[in-house]
Amino acid sequence: MKVLTHAVILDDHRLFADSFSLLLKKECDIDLIQSFDASKDFFSFLRTFGRNKIYVFLDYYFPNENGLSLLTEIRRINELAKVIVVTGAIAPSVIKSILQYRPDGMLSKACQIHHVMDCITAINQGRNYIIPEFKQMKPIDIENTQIFTARELEMLKYFSQGHSVAETASLTFLSPHTVVAHRRKMMAKTNCQTITQMLRYARDHELI
Structure with missing residues (x-):
């Protein structure tokens, strides 16, 4: 009997999320797919889903949050969740910050469908997957960038919005x-x- 596969897309751009949902169902043989544009609704779903295997396609940028802090919370709630970061960022500083959290997969929003399929295949075989264009970055581009934690990126976001230290x-x-x-x-x-x-550094390096 075929085992049902489940996937969730967490992205605040509804058009992308809905289009990606259709693509996953058609090309990747995933049975049940849901998309969310708010982390609160997503986490409510994840808690009721239980500790079952699920693919989570997670955006990096959110208006008031950072995808890396969400990644940590996803793993806390469901250790069987396979988290795949899908980002439009290309800056080495962003890629390096994401990789330190060791997602199960990492895709670019500009990638082709076969990369998505390769990613799912690799994860099912117990391997992590990083899209080739990120792997092919020049080592010096990665080595010369600073790593920021999810907490630091969260603070940068608030500082960029004009919040004081107290706020x-x-x-x-x-x-x-x-x-x-x-x-x-x-x-x-x-x-x-x-x-x-x-903050200028953070914007120049696409951290916020």
């Missing part, structure tokens, strides 16, 4: 002292003297 602390459930410590560490990483310089 960022409240939004991230941290103390102002901890936020300042994180900010100081990020500025040291990027060799920046001011928050404005750091």
Whole structure:
């Protein structure tokens, strides 16, 4: 008897998510597919789904969140979930930050359907999959970029929206002292003297 396969797409761009859903069902033989544009609705579904195998196609950019923090939460809720990051980013700093979280798969939104099929095949065989264009990045491009944690990227997002240290602390459930410590560490990483310089660095490297 055929075992049903399930997949979820979490992406705040509805047109992409719905189109990708149709593509997965038609070309990748996935039986049940749902798409969400808000993490709250997605996590409500994931908790009711139980600890069963499921493919999660996760975007990197969200208006008020970062995909890497969502990846960690997905694995906490369901250790059998296979998380595939699907991103439109091409900056080495973004790719390096994503890879440190070791997703089961990593695809570009510009990739071809056979890459998606290769990714699913690799995961089913117990292997991780990274799209060739990311693998082929020049080593120097990767080595010379700084790694940011999901928490740091979350703070960068809030700082870029004009939130103060106190407001960022409240939004991230941290103390102002901890936020300042994180900010100081990020500025040291990027060799920046001011928050404005750091945010410029983050935008130039597509981190936010």
